[in-house]
Amino acid sequence: MRVLVADGDRSNCLLLERSFRQWGYEPILAEDGETAWAVLSGSNPPRLAFVDKDMPKITGLEICRRLGLRGAATQVYVILMASDDSPNEIASRLANGANDFLAKPLQQEDLHSKLRTAERVLTQESSPLSLRRSALMGTLSAGIAHEFNNMLCGILGHLELTLDTPGLPRQAVERMEMIKGIAWRAAGVVEHLLLVSGHNLAGTRTYYPFNSVLRDALQKLADFAAREGIRIKAELGEMPEIPMDAGGLTRAFYNMMLNACQSMAGSATRQLSVSSSFDGKRILVSITDTGCGITSEDRERIFLPFFSTKGEHAKSHGAQAKIKGIGLGLTVAQAIIHAHGGEVSVVSEPGLGAVFTISIPVEAGS
Numbered sequence: 001m002r003v004l005v006a007d008g009d010r011s012n013c014l015l016l017e018r019s020f021r022q023w024g025y026e027p028i029l030a031e032d033g034e035t036a037w038a039v040l041s042g043s044n045p046p047r048l049a050f051v052d053k054d055m056p057k058i059t060g061l062e063i064c065r066r067l068g069l070r071g072a073a074t075q076v077y078v079i080l081m082a083s084d085d086s087p088n089e090i091a092s093r094l095a096n097g098a099n100d101f102l103a104k105p106l107q108q109e110d111l112h113s114k115l116r117t118a119e120r121v122l123t124q125e126s127s128p129l130s131l132r133r134s135a136l137m138g139t140l141s142a143g144i145a146h147e148f149n150n151m152l153c154g155i156l157g158h159l160e161l162t163l164d165t166p167g168l169p170r171q172a173v174e175r176m177e178m179i180k181g182i183a184w185r186a187a188g189v190v191e192h193l194l195l196v197s198g199h200n201l202a203g204t205r206t207y208y209p210f211n212s213v214l215r216d217a218l219q220k221l222a223d224f225a226a227r228e229g230i231r232i233k234a235e236l237g238e239m240p241e242i243p244m245d246a247g248g249l250t251r252a253f254y255n256m257m258l259n260a261c262q263s264m265a266g267s268a269t270r271q272l273s274v275s276s277s278f279d280g281k282r283i284l285v286s287i288t289d290t291g292c293g294i295t296s297e298d299r300e301r302i303f304l305p306f307f308s309t310k311g312e313h314a315k316s317h318g319a320q321a322k323i324k325g326i327g328l329g330l331t332v333a334q335a336i337i338h339a340h341g342g343e344v345s346v347v348s349e350p351g352l353g354a355v356f357t358i359s360i361p362v363e364a365g366s
């Protein structure tokens with residue numbers, strides 16, 4: 001894929017060029033806005049552009065505005081780069097036509113995450129309207145989610161102070177505990193939105209035994225599996241220690257295992273199989289269930305934010321209709337695995353369960 005790199009800072013241009021070539025992309029460099037606009041307004045523009053907000057001659061915001069005025073004549077996914085990442089500034093960039101943003105100074109993990117998100121969007125969506133919907137998701141995740149986080153912190157803080165008041169009626173305490181539980185669930189949703197938008201996906205990388213994150217995820221799942229009568233079979237091979245965000249990967253694998261377990265609601269046979277292996281270059285993890293399976297149509301959409309086949313979105317009034325979910329679990333899992341340089345694939349047919357395969361290169365974080 002060709003990628004436009006437009007930045008008045010030559011060192012940033014060269015950094016991006018080197019990274020993109022390493023990842024298999026074909027970068028086109030522009031060190032001022034006029035050159036960038038000539039490329040984007042040409043007969044065969046690249047579909048992805050990283051554009052600095054404050055370029056000389058023509059600014060990045062002006063380029064976004066011009067692309068927006070052209071409407072259906074262009075389908076370029078623009079990631080605007082700038083040092084100010086406050087919610088108001090982010091909203092301003094997106095309002096001017098950018099699809100996403102990247103904070104300076106540039107970090108390799110953030111850059112790779114944004115690149116993968118853009119490629120997924122461009123693969124799955126082809127119209128300018130679809131790209132603008134993706135921008136709306138970015139606005140919500142990056143700006144509003146931060147504001148909600150601040151408000152939720154205030155709510156939880158005042159609740160704790162109030163609960164410490166002596167002599168509160170028992171009914172008042174019960175109701176405030178209920179409110180606190182709802183606030184914590186809301187905070188969880190906000191955290192998921194921030195992860196989907198690419199914030200803090202890489203986490204803090206430390207060397208950690210890979211199988212430990214799988215065991216941690218299985219331990220978190222144990223009580224739920226026991227209640228649902230699900231047999232867990234784990235076959236974990238010899239694995240190396242790799243630099244990773246252990247908490248993030250535990251969350252990713254837990255989300256995928258929980259999704260597998262929920263798919264088995266109503267199934268006569270309930271078994272979750274988890275295996276891991278190492279071929280010298282890549283770590284391979286397989287998560288297999290005996291659940292309801294996934295249609296070919298849904299397999300193309302299961303990693304999209306807010307897509308769900310459970311609860312009110314279930315296609316029948318069976319067991320899946322009774323399961324609650326917001327459609328972010330697999331999205332977050334895939335985003336975290338992508339941030340570690342990995343890939344996720346799924347093989348499934350309706351009524352025959354599903355096999356999710358995760359592949360992570362060991363050299364990705366070295």
